[in-house]
Amino acid sequence: MTDLILCGCGGKMGAAVRELASAREDCRIVAGVDLACQNSGLHFPVYRALSEVNEAADCIIDFSHPSTLPSILNYCRTHPGTSAILCTTGYSEEQTADIRDAAEELPLFYSRNMSLGINLLIELAKKAEAVLGDAFDVEILEMHHNQKVDAPSGTALMIADAVNEVRENNMKYAYDRHSQRKKREKNEIGMHSVRGGTIVGEHQIIFAGRHEMITLSHSAQSKELFASGAVNAALFMKGKGPGLYSMSDLI
Incomplete structure (x- = not known):
């Protein structure tokens, strides 16, 4: 049995993880963390901060907010053997650097998208870029619900970074074409x-x-696929040593 702490337990993704975990026999949520969530109707205690959690856990699943990152890393440092599944999008460059640095001493699993299909799409995009090269312009389109705050999505940036890696990181990202009065440059990735x-x-x-x-495309039809990826990652991380793990390791 893998014991989980769910950060962001009151949000939409938190609800998807709760529903999925309740139907499985290999894991359980022992505590939740959410500023807004009330404990009514939930089968585990909910705290306003991770530092208040009393229950022991094998893994933290985070679908909350980038501002929670320092408390998650601190919790893992003070609770040896607890890993973290970082599913939140919108991390700054400084925060992603903090994740990489912390992974030298902590077991961390980080992916901007927990879908197996999306990660396959990224591999296909890398293959296409390697074959097509600079003879083809690359544009990325992402669509999400009207409550999503960050733009472009973390997944769109994952795709762009993968294509850019094939081009030896010589590409630049173009986010706002309407403010430019010039032709498209060959080393652009439109977002x-x-x-x-x-x-x-x-x-x-x-x-x-x-x-x-x-055109390569992926359509997510339910938040359940991201919840499933997160829970499977948590089971995968149980007992893992320090390092930065990703969907490629899980696959």
Whole structure:
């Protein structure tokens, strides 16, 4: 049995993780952390801060807010053997650097998207870029619900970073074309965001060449797929030593 602490237990993703974990026999949520969530109706205690949690756990699953990161890293430092699944998007460059540094002493699993399909899409995008090269322009379109705060999505940035890696990190990201009065440059990756309704998550990578276009896409139809990825990552991380793990390790 893997014991979990769920940060952001009152949010939409928290609800998806709660529902999934309750249906499984290999894990259980022993405590939740959420500023706004009341404990009514939940089968585990809910705290306003991770530092208040009394229950022991094998792993923390975080679907809350980037500001929670320092408390998660501190909790893992003061509770040896507890790993963290960092699923929150919107981390700054400084925070991602903190994650990399902390992984030298802590077992951390970090992915901007917990979907197996998205991570396969990224591998396909890398292969396409390696074959097509600079003869094709790359544009990335992402669509999410109207409550999502950060833009572009963390997944869109994952895709862009993967393509850029194939190009030896020589690409630059173009977020705001309407403010520019010039032709598109060859070393650009265009990033476009749509927010509306209840869209769970749509991502497209467009490779546009001369007289032809290739599009790779992924459509998330339920938040459950991200919850499933997070829970499977938690089971995978039980007993792991220090290091920065990702979906590629889980796959």
